[in-house]
Amino acid sequence: MLVRWFWKRYVRSRLPALMIGFLLMALEGGALGALSYLVRPLFDNVFIAGNRQAVLVVALIVFAVFIARAIAGFTQRMLMALVARKVSADIQCDLVAHMLTLDSRFYQENSPGILMERVLGDPGAAAGVISTTFSAFGRDLVALVSLLGVALYIDWLWTLIAIAGAPLLVLPILLLQRLVRNMSRATLNASARVTNRLSELFHGINTVKLNTIEEHESRRFANAVSRLVDYTLRAAAANAGIPALMDVIAAIGFLGVLTYGGYQIIDGSKTVGEFMSFFTAISLVFEPLRRLGAIAGAWQAALVSLERIYDIFQMRPAITSPARPAQLGIPIGQADIRLENVSFSYGSQPVIENASFTAPAGRTTALVGASGAGKSTVFGLLTRLIDPDDGRILLGDTDIRNLDLRTLRGLFSVVTQDAQMFDETIRDNILLGSEADEAALARALDAAHVTDFLSSQPEGLDSRAGPRGSALSGGQRQRVAIARALLRDTPILLLDEATSALDARSEAIVQSALERLSEGRTTLVIAHRLSTVRNADKIVVMDQGRVVDEGTHDTLIAREGIYRNLYRLQFSPKREERENGAAPGANRAD
Ligand SMILES: Nc1ncnc2c1ncn2[C@@H]1O[C@H](COP(=O)(O)OP(=O)(O)OP(=O)(O)O)[C@@H](O)[C@H]1O
Ligand SMILES: [Mg+2]
Structure with missing residues (x-):
């Protein structure tokens, strides 16, 4: 259901790019099969037969296959990167737009670090799985089928011997996948905690210094990071386990084919070209097979992110406009x-x-x-x-x-207790996106006594207020907030x-301005x-x-x-x- 929602809302509209990418991937994957197939005539009809004219022809065909593969591979990767970035950007924008509708309660329950991680980490993780999936079915599946086709065409018994061990993989891979999923969830949570520590530290830097808790905070951060490293390594180990298992199976397969097939060639019932072609095909089979094996793990990880994105989209603000507002x-x-x-x-x-x-x-x-x-x-x-x-x-x-x-x-115009500012210019902090009426702005600046301190600012009204207004003094911030309220001019x-x-003098003056207002x-x-x-x-x-x-x-x-x-x-x-x-x-x- 989660996947269907994801598909409908974010992926379906990118279908044309995905289909072109898919075709190019199939081309790229098929190239491997073609190459392994070409090995046999190369040996049997050219090298061993000593056919001089054919050398150039076969060489040119191999060259052409590689060039085609290069072009298809490059274009396909660009297309996939494009889709992944766009989908992830779409999710990010939707998430933020949706989060902004949620109540202040939501923001009390979820700290900024956690929310940043939701917006920065999860969409990318979810979108990444699209290209993984498409490459798996476009390139890797086609490569697998074409390579196995060549192998079967040469000798079905060899092929069977080579892949006999594959069923043994099923259970270990399933177990590893579960581990990947759990570890991805743990990694994302640990990563959110790291982001959260950072945001708290940098916001509260002066409190940290004044209480001389730098070392304490460094240790807390180191703990959060080491937990993240721990989970990341475990996830990596689970992910790395799958290809390692593949190699073990490959080793067993080659052992069987080399001993059985080797005698057949010496006896003369098989040609060297046939063996080389088969060997190439089977060697190349394991890479796409490995990637196909990894796709389940990738989906496990992506599902964790999708679930969390979906959960946020399911949240509804409790404080909303009525369906039919009264006058x-x-x-x-x-x-x-x-x-x-x-x-x-x-x-x-x-x-x-x-x-x-x-x-x-x-x-x-x-x-x-x-x-x-x-x-x-x-x-x-x-x-x-x-x-x-x-x-x-x-x-x-x-x-x-x-x-x-x-x-x-x-x-309402509200001057809050903490006079919140954004890291923009003083002008932007006062206008907050509304149209500037210069005369009204100047009146507000005068009445709130912002004008008094503007001359001491490097660029006057266009000086930046610093992160959360930190470049202004508490009293200056308050005056900016008052100017904001004056300009809003509400009942x-x-x-x-x-x-x-x-200070007492400014207060008396601003107070009288407020009383007039x-x-x-x-x-x-x-x-x-x-x-x-x-x-x-x-x-x-x-x-x-x-x-x-x-x-x-x-x-x-x-x-x-x-x-x-x-x-x-x-x-x-x-x-x-x-x-x-x-x-x-x-x-x-x-
Ligand atoms: N987000 C919150 N979560 C939990 N409790 C809260 C929250 N905000 C305020 N409170 C509690 O609500 C009570 C009233 O807070 P409020 O900010 O309204 O006080 P106040 O009268 O404005 O105080 P002050 O004069 O110090 O500004 C306090 O006991 C405070 O601990
Ligand atoms: Mg208060």
Whole structure:
């Protein structure tokens, strides 16, 4: 079934190239039979008969056969390489396109290294089997049949003696194949672990250095590599075992034919030419036979890869657009965001428990609470990166699950806590594929105070941000992320610690830009620094996944609650001194 899927989806469209390749392979394979057949007239009619004119003719025919074989072999190999590359590229592109539709949960369960291995390793392994199979049936089977034909034509009894041992091979080959399959699976897994270690190491290089765990990490890597080597060697041994077995059988066959046939030639019942021709044919038989024997192993390995590719294609995102998306019942400008008894958990770990609150349309609502309270998770729920296990989230009077997913996400601009960047230019990081309106871009850059640091960048707006934005400082990344949000210009704004990495002065300026931006937009702000949420129209206090209080700053301060405690902690006299001084506490790194 797996093979049928593979054939239909990826191979069938390449059939013309494969058929031409197949014919050329048959030509290449048949050439071997022709050569061994020519050996007999060469000896009997030319050398032994002393026929001078025929020497050139036979030589030219042998020459022509070799040239034909060269051309057929070259073209055929190119065609096969082409098909294999194209099929593997098709699978890779489809895989990535499909993976991008999968939920964030998928990416939490599968680390980047593993996924990279799926995309880089498996498609090639699966596509490689196409050329192996076609060469086996085109070239090798034709060679085998033509060579055996020549051998049988010369003496069927010799032929039988020569290949008498072949049936003995069946069982060992089957066993070896099973080993190949198991080892290929183990090799691919080990290889994924190596890729994974590498990606973790290089991403976390500074953590490695600061904790001086270079040696520890080197050892871990060496372990992963040695496991990979181990499995690769075992797979290679299993693969190498098959041709070795073939040679043993060949040895037995030759022993029989040489002793039996040798006497016949001395007695004069067979010619030297017949024997030479037979000997050539049988010697050449074992190579295609070996390759035909290896094809089963190749399929075992390819099936492992195909299975894993197929498994990924079978995965469906749980978070999708509804078949018939609803329209918002009221204009987005008047649509409150409302959580109704929302619960969410990661596995068995409840993260949001029965949370309800309303973020009024066009107003600013702040989410405050201790680290781990579930604030960022609420943003994930609003944008449907995750869906609640229970309860619902309404935009106006429409459940967000009933809206088209692209439309829904198009309503939001999100500045995330980690201000994710790509290794592209600052411009590309802000535009993210949207059309550039230079005037709007310049306004966004100014408002987010990106302009301030552009002059210090080697190529201004076209400087690269480095791998995951590492060429920018935390605060610079944050400003780029804010510019991105400003440019998107959407009705809803989600700011998760958007200014936490800025120095006090920049923060004050960017904050005022954000406040201007949030006018008339439904805005949700997460901030640990309560000074930034003081002016919010409404403050929602979260604690351990629950909404424990809500109100304005003044009403919450008046109550003896978590908010007042948080506020006191931040604005105790000592703290205030520090904040009013050089403001070191304000420059909290991300
Ligand atoms: N991918 C995840 N898998 C498992 N648990 C998670 C995952 N993401 C978050 N959590 C858990 O969910 C809880 C809430 O996380 P969340 O990021 O919403 O907290 P937060 O209020 O934003 O905290 P902070 O102020 O530190 O950003 C935490 O206890 C965290 O351990
Ligand atoms: Mg958070």
